[in-house]
Amino acid sequence: MIPFVNLSSQRNAYREELEIATQRVYDSGCFIGGKEIEALEAELSTYSGATQAITCASGTGALLLSLLALDIREGDEVIVPDFTFVAPAECVALLGAIPKFADISKDTFLIDPAAVEALITPKTKGIIAVDLFGQCVNYEALKKIANTYDLWIIEDAAQSFGASQFGKKSGNLTRIATTSFYPSKPLGCYGDGGAVFTADENLASRVRALANHGSTEHYVHESLGTNSRLDALQAAVLRVKLRHLEDELMIRRQNAEIYNAFFAHFKNVQTPTIAAGNTSTFAQYTLVTEDRTFWEKKFAKAEIPTCIHYPQPLHTQPCFANFGAHKVSTPQTEELCGKVLSLPVCAFTDVKEILLRISSKSSE
Ligand SMILES: Cc1ncc(COP(=O)(O)O)c(C=O)c1O
CATH class of the missing domain: 3.40.640.10 (Type I PLP-dependent aspartate aminotransferase-like (Major domain))
Structure with missing residues (x-):
């Protein structure tokens, strides 16, 4: 793994x-x-x-x-x-x-x-x-x-x-x-x-x-x-790490581009939207997909870890039960919690290798 x-x-x-x-x-x-x-x-x-x-x-x-x-x-x-x-x-x-x-904006x-x-x-x-x-x-x-x-x-x-x-x-x-x-x-x-x-x-x-x-x-x-x-x-x-941060961020952004190009071929997968004027650190590279279980299984089969950031709206966490959570309505958050999937993206991740593994595992 x-x-x-x-x-x-x-x-x-x-x-x-x-x-x-x-x-x-x-x-x-x-x-x-x-x-x-x-x-x-x-x-x-x-x-x-x-x-x-x-x-x-x-x-x-x-x-x-x-x-x-x-x-x-x-x-x-x-x-x-x-x-x-x-x-x-x-x-x-x-x-x-x-x-x-x-609530949040669904695209960003x-x-x-x-x-x-x-x-x-x-x-x-x-x-x-x-x-x-x-x-x-x-x-x-x-x-x-x-x-x-x-x-x-x-x-x-x-x-x-x-x-x-x-x-x-x-x-x-x-x-x-x-x-x-x-x-x-x-x-x-x-x-x-x-x-x-x-x-x-x-x-x-x-x-x-x-x-x-x-x-x-x-x-x-x-x-x-x-x-x-x-x-x-x-x-x-x-x-030490601060000296290398800009270089690492550049690679993270390149990794994100590689994923974007790959997932552009899949209709049911939405790749991250970066708003005008923004650059991202890609602390996470997070997809939105109706087929999350399918992709989770595909990555797991290729021994690539994935994460769900975040699985439930904060207002539904037990620790906030006394903060009027029953009155909160955040439909975008609720929808995203069921559809997001984060993939490895750090500067020392070989995204091309990941996608090769995914592609070859999918054809098996
Ligand atoms: C958005 C956000 N805020 C705050 C924190 C808390 O940081 P720390 O774990 O250093 O306390 C985190 C950590 O994951 C975070 O993602």
């Missing part, structure tokens, strides 16, 4: 650089904070164009820190997409606020601005927009709504770090953005990791303090915070 994300081939390709980088951290004796973190934050900020990059313990941590820095309170409402990973809605609910589940899988507007009430404080599968939400449309109703937007760039919208990089499209460095992400470390991006100095210093027990001065705690820090070893790994 080929891996869904080929991290061992990636490690082999960068082995020497990774070893030098991690050895430097072991020798320094500095494992939390310090020069490695400072250097990574500067490099992330240069790469994304965001003035401040604040590293933290995970993408989920980055969302929690951002919500806390934006002063989210019990009973506040935050609009989140219904079709995504659990983290955005989970963080809102964990802080005592109420996630309101918005991204939160639908009209669905967002329909959910706004006097209690709404903001929107978490997820750049699902690697392309950015229509921020121009979303910002118009946010400005009209005086709402903030958090860009959840966990899957899109490296993508751009009309030439501007993901992470630098809203007042505050978050990302994840989970190992299988387009920029992943060797454990958990994440970052918050902002140009707002006030928000940046609040996020920094919150990630370090609400403290800016040793043993002085101005506010309640937590421990959400990236460690120096992960920073060293990320600095």
